[in-house]
Amino acid sequence: MSKLIAPSVLAADFGxxxxxxEMVNNSDADWFHIDIMDGVFVPNISFGMPVLKAITKHATxxxxxxxxxxDPDRYIKTFAELGSNILTVHYEACTHLHRTxxxxxAEGMKAGVAINPHTNINVLEDTINDIDLVCIMSVNPxxxxxxFIENTYNKVKQLKDLINKKGASTLIEIDGGVTNKNAKTLxxxxxxxxxxxxxxxxxxxxxxxxxxLKAIANS
Numbered sequence: 001m002s003k004l005i006a007p008s009v010l011a012a013d014f015g016x017x018x019x020x021x022e023m024v025n026n027s028d029a030d031w032f033h034i035d036i037m038d039g040v041f042v043p044n045i046s047f048g049m050p051v052l053k054a055i056t057k058h059a060t061x062x063x064x065x066x067x068x069x070x071d072p073d074r075y076i077k078t079f080a081e082l083g084s085n086i087l088t089v090h091y092e093a094c095t096h097l098h099r100t101x102x103x104x105x106a107e108g109m110k111a112g113v114a115i116n117p118h119t120n121i122n123v124l125e126d127t128i129n130d131i132d133l134v135c136i137m138s139v140n141p142x143x144x145x146x147x148f149i150e151n152t153y154n155k156v157k158q159l160k161d162l163i164n165k166k167g168a169s170t171l172i173e174i175d176g177g178v179t180n181k182n183a184k185t186l187x188x189x190x191x192x193x194x195x196x197x198x199x200x201x202x203x204x205x206x207x208x209x210x211x212x213l214k215a216i217a218n219s
Contacts, residue, residue, distance in 0.1 A: 003187050003217035005210055006031035006064055006173070008197030009055060010046055011144050017051070020201065021058045027210040031062040031086075033175070033195045038069035041093050042142035049082060056083035064193075066114060066175065068141050069093065073100055080107035088112030088135050088173075091119060101130045114175070116141060117149050121158040128168045133193070134159055139176030145198045148177030153189050160190030183216045 007029050012020040024032060034052060039045040046068075056063055065084040067075070072089040079087050087109045094100045097113065104111040112133035113124065117140060124134065136155050139146035156172060163170050173193035174186050183194055194217055196210075203209040 001192070003191070003214075004030040004193040005214045005217065006033040006193055006195045007200045007206075007210065008033040008035060008144065008175070008195050010035045011197030011201040013201070014047075014051075017054065018058055020206075021055055023206055024210075025058070025060045027207045028214045029061065029210050031064040031193070032059050033064045033066060033197075035066050036069060037142065041070045041090065042068045044142040049078060052079075052082050052084075062086065064088070064112075064173075066112075066135060067093075068114075073103060076100075076103050076107055080109055084109055086110040086112050086133060088114050088133060090114045090116070090141075091123060092116055098127055098130060101127065112173070114141075117151070121155055121162060124159075125162060125166075128162055128166050128170055131168070131170050133171045133173055135173040135175050135195075137176055138174050138178070141176075146177055148179075148182055153185060156186060156189040156191055178213075180212060180216055183213055184219065187217050 007024050035046050037044050037046040062085045064086045066088045070093055087104045089100055091113050101111040110132035113131050114135035116137050138148050138152040171192040172190055174191045175195040178194045178196045179199045200206055200209050
């Protein structure tokens with residue numbers, strides 16, 4: 001399967017959100033990556049349901065929602081109703097991860113699990129066959145524009161080994177500090193989906209940046 005690019009809308013221009021959504025629609029990007037933060041699980045607050053609703057109204061591609069919130073179970077049904085195709089919860093925020101994954105799938109969405117930089121891949125061993133996507137945080141969650149954590153390459157390889165060992169079909173997504181400098185190395189290590197925020201939206205030619213990243217990831 002070809003490697004996917006998911007621009008992170010957190011880095012978009014909120015004053016021109018429809019314009020930026022249309023740009024992603026018309027680009028070589030595959031998914032919209034949307035971060036929902038509550039100011040509790042992470043030290044930042046991002047957009048909530050009304051903004052997600054506005055994005056999904058104009059978006060024509062897969063909606064990949066990343067919940068950085070405590071007690072995500074409360075909102076699973078709501079995010080399904082808002083048009084989310086993939087719903088990713090943090091391992092660190094779920095007391096009963098297996099139950100949460102089942103609840104996400106029961107609402108017709110694909111179920112993702114994100115893990116923070118300090119969390120070991122091994123914690124997913126018992127649930128990997130129930131997970132459609134693992135989002136490896138390659139920066140500390142909460143803010144865009146951070147530097148990439150180099151240990152991420154090792155984690156990707158470990159996760160790929162676990163997926164192969166268990167015969168799972170889980171996708172590996174990388175979120176944080178992705179650029180044209182590390183995209184190829186991440187894909188070679190086993191990554192399937194690259195999330196890029198500041199690198200795309202702060203560039204002079206966003207469409208060309210996405211096209212370039214997609215070409216590198218699939219070279």
